[in-house]
Amino acid sequence: MSASPILSAFRQALTEAWAGGAGALMPLGFFAGAAVLVPLGIGTDPDTLRAVGPGILWVALALASLVTLERIFQADVEDGALDLWLQTGAPASMIAAAKAFAHWLTAGLPLAILSPIFALMFQAKADTSLLTHMGLYALGGLAFFFWGGVGAALSATVRRGGLLISLIALPLYVPTAIFGALAMSGGPGSTGAPLFLAASTLFALAVAPFAMGAALRLAAD
Amino acid sequence: MFSWFANPHRFLTLSSWLAPICYALGALLIAWSLWQGLWIVPKDEYQGGDIMRVMFLHVPAAWLAMASYMGMAVMSFIWFIWRHEVADIAAKAIAPLGATWTALCLATGSIWGKPTWGTWWQWDDARMMSVLFMFFLFLGYMALRAAMDTRQKAARAGAILAMVGAINVPLIKFSVDLFTSLHQDASVITVDGPKMAAVYLWPLLASGLGHSLLFAGLVMTLMRAEIWQRRAAQIRARLMAGD
Structure with missing residues (x-):
């Protein structure tokens, strides 16, 4: 047992992701599946694909963050x-933040790193x-995992809370999705979008983290 | 001040006469504004002819959609800090009603948009998006409360979500504002005073007030039902315990 519960939560989340069932590969598979299905679904015209590609990857990233959050x-x-x-008296918000960050490291960052291939x-x-x-995918993904974590923490005691998490997280994802899409469009008004x-x-x-912490204290009651 | 209202018994006595007054005044004001709006005011060709008469439903619905979310968040905050049960009962009662008026705002907006803008829905319009996401926040709030095992847990989870949603609403609004907007600018509450002709303004204000009163009356009725339900549950529990 490590000295700090925050560190222990972080380590546990990292090892959990790689142990049994290939949990960390699930969002990756989801991401790849979406990327492969889209050309089949909307047609293979290169110009169309080039236009919709960045946006599709944003959507796939947001959805991939949701598929694993149910168990976090x-x-x-x-x-x-x-x-x-x-x-132990450790702040619940910091434990939650450590878990959400570890989750982003194992599921969100790999997606961002592989994004050039897609x-x-x-x-x-x-x-x-x-x-x-x-870089933009990595940055936006961090926000997705933290807001998604709020939904996950709130529905931590709910069986089959997947739908609930999506419903809660969807409105919270909006600013990130919009700024991300704007930043990549390169069109007018996109210069400040990365900021x-x-x-x-x-x-x-x-x-x-504070919302997650409050929700976790509720779940522990 | 909150503590004075926090007494369920005081609330029941207050709402027993205040709710009917709200219904009566609200019905009168809505009826007058609809009569004015549908038959009396001249139609505005620039806003699509006769279809602009939907304004007397659409604009109050939009006001109430925003006000009800604010109300729910404030009630959640009061409950979260002071644990006044009446505040939680109010937040719980506001949610389905707020969702209804938000849906009404979206529906009437689409009906107005089709003949004037040529589309039911425009994705890059800031206000449509904000209202749509507010609708989702209401749905999420209700779904979360329904999923919790106990009343206390439902209240706590709901309050956290309502407050997180409330601090996100400005951010959501700002992000969607970056898009260009089809929607006309605000024309009632502006720095220079109302830009609207008085013949439209008065029925619109009456309609807004009427809908607010109707909303308040419905919230009080739902809250009364919830308080009676809780009392009935307590009595049942006491009987079961053989007391």
Whole structure:
């Protein structure tokens, strides 16, 4: 047992992702599935794919964050780990933030790193903009996982809370989705969009942990 | 001040006469504004001819959609800080009604939009998006409360979500505002005073007040039902315990 419950929650989330059932690969598979199905669904015209590609990847990233979130706090409530962490007097918000961050590291960051490959599948031009986009996906993904974590923490005691998480998280995802899409469009008004995206992510990092912490204390009651 | 209202018994006595007054005044005002709006005011060709008469339903619905979310968030806040049960009962009662008026706003807006803008729905319009996401916040709030095992847990989870939603509403609004808007600008509450002709303004204000009163009356009735339900549950529990 490690000294700090925050560190222990972080480590546990990381090891959990790689242990049994390939949990960390699930969002990746989801992301890849969406990327492969889209050209089959909307047609293979290169110009169309190039136009919709970045947006599709944003949607896939948001949905991929949702598919794994259902279990992020539920397991801790069921096996009593949450109670133990809270008994040490550690702030619930920091434990929740550590878990959401670990979750982003194992499920969100890999998607962002692989995004250039998927972008190429969508006929994007191979230039440095792919790396910029990678950074934007990583930044936006962080906000997705923190807001999604709020939904997950609130429905931690609810069986089959997946639909509930989506319903709660959807409105909270809106600013990130819009700023992200604007930042990538390169159109008029897009120059400040990466900064707005960064600001909305910072906002999520500042606010979401407290909501998650309050929800976790509720779940532990 | 909150504590004075927090007494369920005081609330029951207050609402027993206040709710009927709200219904009566609200019905009168809505009836007058509809009569004015449908038969008396001249139609405005620039806003699509006769279809603009839907304004007397659409604009009050939009006001109430925003006000009811604010009300729900404030009630949740009061409950979260002071644990006044009446505040939670109010937040719970506001949610389905707020969702109804929000849906009404979306529906009438679409009906007005089709003949004037040529489309039922425009994705890059800021206000449509904000109202749609507010509708989702209401749905999420109700679904979350319904999913919790106990009343206390439902109240706590609901309050957290309503407050998180409320601090996000400005951000959502700002992000969708970055898009260009088809929707006309605000024309009632502006710095220079109302830009609307008085012949439209008075029925519109009457309609807004009427809908607010109707809303308030319905909230009180739902709250009364909830309080009686809780009392009935208590009595049943006492009987079961053989007391």
